[in-house]
Amino acid sequence: MKQKKEPDQKKIAALVKSLLRELGEDPERDGLKKTPERVAKSLVFLTRGYRQNVKAVVNGAYFSTGTNNMVILKDIELYSMCEHHMLPFYGKCAIGYISQGKVLGVSKLARIVDMYARRLQIQERMTEEIANSVMDETGAEGVGVVIRARHLCMAMRGVEKQNSEMVTSSVLGSFRSDEKVRHEFLSLAGV
Numbered sequence: 078m079k080q081k082k083e084p085d086q087k088k089i090a091a092l093v094k095s096l097l098r099e100l101g102e103d104p105e106r107d108g109l110k111k112t113p114e115r116v117a118k119s120l121v122f123l124t125r126g127y128r129q130n131v132k133a134v135v136n137g138a139y140f141s142t143g144t145n146n147m148v149i150l151k152d153i154e155l156y157s158m159c160e161h162h163m164l165p166f167y168g169k170c171a172i173g174y175i176s177q178g179k180v181l182g183v184s185k186l187a188r189i190v191d192m193y194a195r196r197l198q199i200q201e202r203m204t205e206e207i208a209n210s211v212m213d214e215t216g217a218e219g220v221g222v223v224i225r226a227r228h229l230c231m232a233m234r235g236v237e238k239q240n241s242e243m244v245t246s247s248v249l250g251s252f253r254s255d256e257k258v259r260h261e262f263l264s265l266a267g268v
């Protein structure tokens with residue numbers, strides 16, 4: 078994705094102000110006076126993944142390893158917003174891969190997750206994007222990603238069961254072709 082310029086916070090604040098008015102609120106009342114600016118600031122932060130790219134996030138933080146065992150990082154917290162309602166969804170992500178000599182620093186995996194989470198998303202696509210990035214960056218033999226998340230657009234609007242969780246997975250390379258590898262990943266990832 079092309080690097081995008083910083084959004085204009087003043088413009089966003091003005092839009093939020095007319096949104097509040099349209100919703101029947103008085104944006105000039107005390108409690109709401111600073112709300113448009115706050116919302117603008119928070120939206121810019123929550124979408125900063127648009128202005129990041131994997132290369133810059135990873136920043137060459139690789140290690141070499143002689144072994145090719147499975148590496149798993151699980152319970153990576155994620156907070157994102159669904160692109161259909163712009164409401165939060167949040168949960169946990171597990172990433173596993175079998176390297177071919179190139180291993181990523183653990184914190185970098187979490188930062189890749191963050192980068193994709195801070196965009197308007199659908200969970201399925203985000204899961205694939207993370208898997209593809211880890212594959213591209215490490216040249217791994219196989220990659221697996223599982224995300225479990227709760228969507229507030231379901232819970233708050235009462236369309237689905239309030240406590241339902243959505244589980245998505247993406248498996249590439251040997252994680253896709255080799256059933257034993259896939260099972261090892263899924264059991265270690267606690268899915």
Ligand SMILES: [Zn+2]
Nearest residue numbers: 159161162230
């Ligand atoms: Zn939604």
